[in-house]
Amino acid sequence: MMLFLSACSVNMGGGEKKLDPTSTPGSASTGGTKNVIFWHAMGGGTTKVVDQLVANFNASQDKIKVEAVFQGTYDDLLSKLKASMGTNDGPTVVQMYEIGSRFMIDSKTITPMQQFIDADKWDVSQLEPNIAGYYTFNGKLNSMPFNTSNPILYYNKNIFKEAGLDPEKPPTTYEEIKQAATAITKSGKATGANFAIYGWFMEQFFAKQGAEYVNNGNGRTELATESLVNSEAGIKTLTWWKDLIDTKAANNLGRKTDDSKKAFAAGQVGMILDSTAALKGIVDSSTGKFEVGTAPLPRPADSKDGGVIVGGASLWMMNNRPDDEQKAAWEFIKFLTTPKEQAYWHINTGYFPITPKAYDEDSVKENLTKFPQFKTAIDQLHSTKLNTATQGAVMGVFPEARQIVEGAIEEALNNKKSPKDALDAAAKEISSKIQQYNKTVK
Template identity: 80%
Template sequence: MGKKTLTGMALTATMVFLAACSVNMGEGTESKTPEATKSGVAETAKSGEPAATQPKKVVFWHAMGGANTKVVDQLVADYNASQNKIKVEAVFQGTYDDLLSKLKASMGTNDGPSVVQMYEIGSRFMIDSKAITPMQKFIDADKWDISQLEPNIAGYYTLEGKLYSMPFNTSNPILYYNKDLFKAAGLDPAKPPKTFEELKSAADAITKSGKAVGANFAIYGWFMEQFFANQGAEYVNNGNGRTSIATQSLVNTEPGVKVLTWWKDLIDTKAANNLGRKTDDSKKAFSAGQVGMILESTAALKGLVDSASGKFEVGTSFLPKPADAKEGGVVVGGASLWVMNNRPDDEQQATWDFIKFLTTPKEQAYWHVNTGYFPISKKAYDEDLVKENLKKFPQFQTAIDQLHQTKLNTATQGAVMGVFPEARQVVEGAIEEVLNNKKSPKEALDAAEKEITSKIQIYNKTVK
């Protein structure tokens, strides 16, 4: 993700309850008999042709819009051309939020997909729905070598030693900075800030130069989650919801207060400005040379470098953290692929074959170069396509190094909770209150913790 979650995605207890009522709760109530459906998921024989001779149909629901839709379609076309026993149909379903709503509506019917892309913060819901077959089942049965995956990427989707879904589009946040503005402010463009304190000093210098505002960070809950992980801090209790189900938000603990206090000081001293929640507004201001530093997803790198071409040189650096922070790292964002368990066994097996194809180094290299998302396969970096791309966009080495230097633990694996999309919106509201001088950092985060914890507990009761 690193992709902006749209508002209105809240997983209220009522929605969860309704979804749970329509889900196969693992008791084998769904029919395994293929039949025609309006979604075209099940097999139907062509006129005069035995069904057994037709390729098995796999329907893939995804949320990759814009130029990325074409990349997904090409991956699917490549797979379909590689063999004749399985035919995958990719169906774009809108935003992540739209996709989740459509998936919920399809649960308990034969109208849903064989495999669905779900953003990372929907992981707890997908597991609790009991509507999926864990990826680990296919991995174990096939004796598939899971070590070929990037461990810090697979780690997010692994709970209790089990990989529940296959990582697909993966990103993390990095600091982007304008090297020309650094020079104009008397800063060394080869030495970007690594700490909160260094960033404040650099932002002050850029603002005082009169060339631009020092920095801008979009009000995005994902950044707060990342700042926690980068301090080695957990975002919810019970091992970030990984040793057992999360029951309490920790957003109001010291790491969170430290982040908001620093952020507000940047705004108050004019070292940074506030352009609101839209990450696109932050990117536009950076590309126009109006701000010296922004935080953004690694998936935005190619677009930012291209937009600055001929105007200024883009530099990249690790996500900053307090100078006294504990050892931490970044959490991967994006989405993964989930196999739906109400599909016939042979369809699920066909889906697994498609997923394996997507993980191959060649396909991962193509995916990475054309979208900006990380390859999930370690061997993809050996592909010439990736090597050439790194020569063209050397800034991406920052993202690779940051990912590889992150030590996997419960903090950097990322939090898991059933109301994560809603919690993210609550945190964004708290950040706004602080930056707009309505509440102190501690007051705003205390209120956010109380609201999120209440929603977590309601969700947990509903799931039980």
């Protein structure tokens, strides 16, 4: 995580590089096929899906050849990308998780996607506005959304029935979660809930309350200088979370969402939070045992209008590659946004299509019939009002900040500090690191 604090050690590029409009894809000096290197962090079964998308593009034309290279976790990928900066060993296009966006911009090593969009007069309205919104800064789309998700509540309908709860009326507020979880625990059938200690969830709870996570318009009007994690939205959330644990309405299984999912699949807990991208796996793991219900991410009953922030990653163009290579990569990126390819991506990974027209594809309609729970995720995405809170925070030390927040949540849940004291300390530490980072950028 110290990568974000040592930005000054990166061999930065020379700022935004303007493309030569006369160059065309396939016009390599060798006169042959233009090669494009695509670095990504999609592991497991998703690697095969990425490889298939690349194969589909390569088969669709004969002037460009894309090679996808898996680089490990998001953090591994960032480390390898940083090591490649200032050399010719890096990728043409790189996938970067959403919380790496500030660093990518500050590194001066990227060509904003907006340059290709403007040159090609490409219609940005093809994209989901609430997805494109995260990656848009000062009216410019810096990167192309790729894998996108948000968190929802998963609940065991059978356990709800056994606890005397209506399985068709899931809880949607903090208060209703407490009531339902308490009823489940008292029934003796399972523990009411488990929420993994994941910093992403805290970020989402802020957005759901219409609250910003850092100052200066969530770091979007100008560089953030201060963490707001200890504001009312944070204290209210952590106090509620701790109360669930203290009253046995929920349990604490630590930071791993996999542990939370395993407990849910085993019928040990009635409710969990997880990414929409986990939906298919969660439903499959319950087959023959119980019916899975889904509901929007909860919020305090008295909170302002809010929504969810998109998670996942986007595609960034590296500016040290030749113009014609970048243009070739742009052709690949455009191909990935087409409804047919987005439908394939969505069905096989569980990530949202970034192109709304993908929902018109028969394959997507069939998939929604098979997994009706996904409609919750779609409705939650579309009902979110785009503002600085729901666009999401941006700061150069976000990965490290997320770890600090997780530590604060642990301290509160384990009775080492009060929610306020834990978040006050976290905010102070994060603010200090933000300010150190900003100095390296300046």
